[in-house]
Amino acid sequence: MIWWSDPEGEFLEFIADLDLDQAEVIALADNPALAVKRRIELEGTARAVVLHESQSAPEPGDDWLLHIRLYAASFAADATSMLQQNLGLRSAGLRDHLKTRARFSASKDRTARLATLLRPDNREREIDAKIWAVLARGSSGLRGANSSHNFFTSAELPRASTVFVPRVVRVNYLGRSASIILAGEARRV
Numbered sequence: 001m002i003w004w005s006d007p008e009g010e011f012l013e014f015i016a017d018l019d020l021d022q023a024e025v026i027a028l029a030d031n032p033a034l035a036v037k038r039r040i041e042l043e044g045t046a047r048a049v050v051l052h053e054s055q056s057a058p059e060p061g062d063d064w065l066l067h068i069r070l071y072a073a074s075f076a077a078d079a080t081s082m083l084q085q086n087l088g089l090r091s092a093g094l095r096d097h098l099k100t101r102a103r104f105s106a107s108k109d110r111t112a113r114l115a116t117l118l119r120p121d122n123r124e125r126e127i128d129a130k131i132w133a134v135l136a137r138g139s140s141g142l143r144g145a146n147s148s149h150n151f152f153t154s155a156e157l158p159r160a161s162t163v164f165v166p167r168v169v170r171v172n173y174l175g176r177s178a179s180i181i182l183a184g185e186a187r188r189v
Helices: 033-043 066-071 079-087 092-099 108-117 124-140
Strands: 002-005 023-027 048-053 073-076 162-173 176-188
Touching: 073 079, 079 092, 079 108, 092 124, 108 124
Parallel strands: 002 048, 002 073, 023 048
Antiparallel strands: 162 176
């Protein structure tokens, strides 16, 4: 079973003409969710099934097909979904957030550097902070710095007998300016 996510409906006009020999394509826009659920779970199908969703996913509490969505293999063919997949981000809710940052992701170099900083469970604020870190590195000549040592975790915060000496970089992105602590070191006093 494959869940084809097409939230912009870019491929909607091609669904009727799509002929897959070994799979049945079900357009969710043309079929009620309960009927699809009944057909898949109770009646079964002789062939593989491709579920085409041509709108944004509903909230989990309102999603009649949530359990099918979770166990089906996910497929998306738009640029934002492919970016999300390449970055290794799991949350489907990040699609709109990433789409608004398309200008940043237009650079393969920036996107590759961002991918090294991200974790699959990162959310909007964490992604934005890491975008700023990539931009700060690019503008300050710190390329090649070891990204695993650029930020302190809560376990690494300096003790009372140490002083944190930050390296601050000023960055301008999409008309916004900010100072970012890019790296730093703890020194004993």
